[in-house]
Amino acid sequence: MNKNVTIIGTGAYGTALANVLSDNGHNVLMYGIEETQVNDININHENSFFFKNIKINSKIKATSDLAAALENTEILILGVPSFAIRGVLQDIKKYGKNEMVIVNTAKGLDDKELGLLSDVIKKEFAGTGLMKCYTALYGPSVAIEVIERKPTGLMLVSDDINAASENAKIFTNEYFFVYPWDDIAGCEIGAALKNTVAIAAGIFSGFKAGDNAQASLITLGLNEIYIIAKEFGAKVETFLNYAGLGDLILTASSVKSRNFRLGVAIVEQGDAKTALLNTQYTVEGVASAEIAYKICKKMKISSSLFEIIYEILYNNNRPISLINNVFKNVNLV
Numbered sequence: 001m002n003k004n005v006t007i008i009g010t011g012a013y014g015t016a017l018a019n020v021l022s023d024n025g026h027n028v029l030m031y032g033i034e035e036t037q038v039n040d041i042n043i044n045h046e047n048s049f050f051f052k053n054i055k056i057n058s059k060i061k062a063t064s065d066l067a068a069a070l071e072n073t074e075i076l077i078l079g080v081p082s083f084a085i086r087g088v089l090q091d092i093k094k095y096g097k098n099e100m101v102i103v104n105t106a107k108g109l110d111d112k113e114l115g116l117l118s119d120v121i122k123k124e125f126a127g128t129g130l131m132k133c134y135t136a137l138y139g140p141s142v143a144i145e146v147i148e149r150k151p152t153g154l155m156l157v158s159d160d161i162n163a164a165s166e167n168a169k170i171f172t173n174e175y176f177f178v179y180p181w182d183d184i185a186g187c188e189i190g191a192a193l194k195n196t197v198a199i200a201a202g203i204f205s206g207f208k209a210g211d212n213a214q215a216s217l218i219t220l221g222l223n224e225i226y227i228i229a230k231e232f233g234a235k236v237e238t239f240l241n242y243a244g245l246g247d248l249i250l251t252a253s254s255v256k257s258r259n260f261r262l263g264v265a266i267v268e269q270g271d272a273k274t275a276l277l278n279t280q281y282t283v284e285g286v287a288s289a290e291i292a293y294k295i296c297k298k299m300k301i302s303s304s305l306f307e308i309i310y311e312i313l314y315n316n317n318r319p320i321s322l323i324n325n326v327f328k329n330v331n332l333v
């Protein structure tokens with residue numbers, strides 16, 4: 001059955017998902033704060049700020065009026081970066097009218113409590129009557145390839161596997177394959193921290209560290225992510241799957257990843273401070289690096305990669321220190 005879907009955010013990923021859901025016959029309304037993007041979607045059927053010369057499904061509509069956007073919503077997709085989630089939730093609570101299936105797509109953690117963003121979202125909606133169930137979408141899915149309708153495998157995760165199964169069907173089609181899963185902690189920590197590993201992989205690439213080194217770095221990253229995620233009750237199986245291994249491989253090896261490209265830029269521009277000043281796009285791995293570092297300190301977890309990358313990003317340590325030190329004294333599972 002066709003659903004009324006509202007997407008919060010007219011960014012790259014929100015637009016890509018709008019296209020998938022519109023292809024699947026659902027009624028898609030995007031809410032954006034950038035008037036030019038809203039107009040581009042409605043008038044030209046493009047979101048050219050993110051995707052040059054690419055037409056999106058002409059049935060997709062956009063608005064900058066949040067109350068109107070939430071009028072008949074059955075499925076609500078949070079398509080904004082992690083830093084914007086708390087603010088967006090307050091707005092949704094103000095204007096929301098119906099009980100909605102929440103689908104989070106932000107790949108980040110909660111910087112205030114050093115915990116899961118899903119816990120923040122669930123807590124904010126508790127008692128409002130606005131949340132039918134909480135779900136989140138994770139997996140290797142760079143927006144440009146989704147817009148190009150290239151095959152993509154993902155996981156829709158929820159505490160309730162039946163809710164995950166039911167809502168996975170809304171997204172699934174012949175190029176977008178969504179598998180239901182029930183390990184929110186594993187998926188969320190995997191998705192947030194793979195971005196930081198991708199920055200490290202970009203630094204390795206910038207220094208031409210070699211293919212052996214890249215493969216070892218990705219393996220170390222997966223180990224360290226799992227060691228952290230285990231503390232939150234994550235399942236090991238999540239890390240063998242699209243949300244864990246899949247998204248890590250993609251982001252830590254593709255120049256289509258903004259996190260990977262930041263790592264390369266850090267080497268090209270000499271240090272993280274300069275590269276960050278020149279970065280204008282969303283790079284979730286920077287905030288995740290600080291959160292991972294603090295979680296490791298708090299939980300007394302020894303983490304070679306996350307400690308070194310934190311020092312590079314936040315104390316402007318020399319990027320070469322990653323290559324020189326990351327494989328010394330590692331903690332492997």
Ligand SMILES: NC(=O)C1=CN([C@@H]2O[C@H](COP(=O)(O)OP(=O)(O)OC[C@H]3O[C@@H](n4cnc5c(N)ncnc54)[C@H](O)[C@@H]3O)[C@@H](O)[C@H]2O)C=CC1
Pocket residue numbers: 008009010011012013014031032033034050079080081082084087088105106107108141142143144281282284
């Ligand atoms: N781009 C990608 O390939 C993928 C991105 N993601 C995740 O999706 C999340 C969003 O990423 P992108 O779409 O790539 O970011 P983006 O930078 O392309 O777009 C972010 C959008 O959020 C909007 N926004 C910011 N604050 C807002 C607010 N308060 N109210 C309404 N809109 C607001 C901006 O106007 C912008 O349109 C991130 O957590 C990212 O990690 C997940 C999978 C793939």
Ligand SMILES: O=C(CO)COP(=O)(O)O
Pocket residue numbers: 107139140141142143195198247250251256257258259260282283284
């Ligand atoms: O999460 C992503 C693909 O799954 C997108 O990665 P970037 O944010 O590094 O571009």
